[in-house]
Amino acid sequence: MASAVGSGLSRAEAFSLLRSLLRTAAKFSDYNIREYVRRRTIDGFRENRGLTDPSAIASAFSEGRSQLEIAKRQAVVYSIYAPQVKNIMELNAS
Amino acid sequence: MASLAATSVFLPGRTRSVSLHGQGMAGASQIRLASFTHQRRSTFFPGQASAPRFESPAKPETVEKVCAIVKKQLALASEVVVTGESEFTKLGADSLDTVEIVMGLEEEFGINVEEDNAQRITTVQEAADMIEKLVSKGSA
Numbered sequence: 001m002a003s004a005v006g007s008g009l010s011r012a013e014a015f016s017l018l019r020s021l022l023r024t025a026a027k028f029s030d031y032n033i034r035e036y037v038r039r040r041t042i043d044g045f046r047e048n049r050g051l052t053d054p055s056a057i058a059s060a061f062s063e064g065r066s067q068l069e070i071a072k073r074q075a076v077v078y079s080i081y082a083p084q085v086k087n088i089m090e091l092n093a094s
Numbered sequence: 095m096a097s098l099a100a101t102s103v104f105l106p107g108r109t110r111s112v113s114l115h116g117q118g119m120a121g122a123s124q125i126r127l128a129s130f131t132h133q134r135r136s137t138f139f140p141g142q143a144s145a146p147r148f149e150s151p152a153k154p155e156t157v158e159k160v161c162a163i164v165k166k167q168l169a170l171a172s173e174v175v176v177t178g179e180s181e182f183t184k185l186g187a188d189s190l191d192t193v194e195i196v197m198g199l200e201e202e203f204g205i206n207v208e209e210d211n212a213q214r215i216t217t218v219q220e221a222a223d224m225i226e227k228l229v230s231k232g233s234a
Contacts, residue, residue: 026201
């Protein structure tokens with residue numbers, strides 16, 4: 001992530017993508033999908049941390065971006081069919 | 095005047111603001127000086143501010159909450175002491191963890207942190223100060 005300056009993809013952009021994904025995750029009303037998106041983005045970013053090859057970085061980036069688009073669309077769809085009852089895991093926190 | 099934790103001056107009706115970070119903060123000095131305003135006394139004695147929008151170092155409860163969130167995020171053992179001065183990197187957090195912590199704080203306090211501000215946070219105290227600033231801005 002840190003060494004991707006050559007291909008025009010900077011650390012800051014990676015962080016921006018990460019934050020966008022996490023923010024989109026927060027929009028889901030369904031606990032399960034929300035937690036999954038969070039987990040998956042963190043795991044995905046951690047997995048690709050050490051990439052140095054610019055083309056690999058670029059492909060990981062574009063994959064992340066497409067996933068972000070998917071997540072955004074799904075957030076809207078899920079909100080239409082939001083469950084009335086809160087998930088038990090959410091109730092435990094309070 | 096530089097010996098306090100982050101202080102900012104907001105005066106009603108003015109668009110200028112001054113941010114001063116004290117020596118206890120992370121190495122890179124981050125002094126953003128727009129200009130000093132007329133109320134000299136409040137810039138030299140921030141702790142005794144009488145101006146309504148003046149900020150002081152974060153409340154202990156805020157620091158407590160931030161510490162709790164950091165501990166949970168980094169899965170620290172309960173014996174590990176987290177204070178205002180603890181740096182995230184020293185506690186074993188990498189940049190991803192820092193982003194996660196900031197997101198967790200956003201959710202907990204209902205605030206929105208700017209992209210570049212999020213990158214600048216290195217200690218618990220800085221996070222708490224920024225939270226206070228954003229919360230007071232949001233409720234004002």
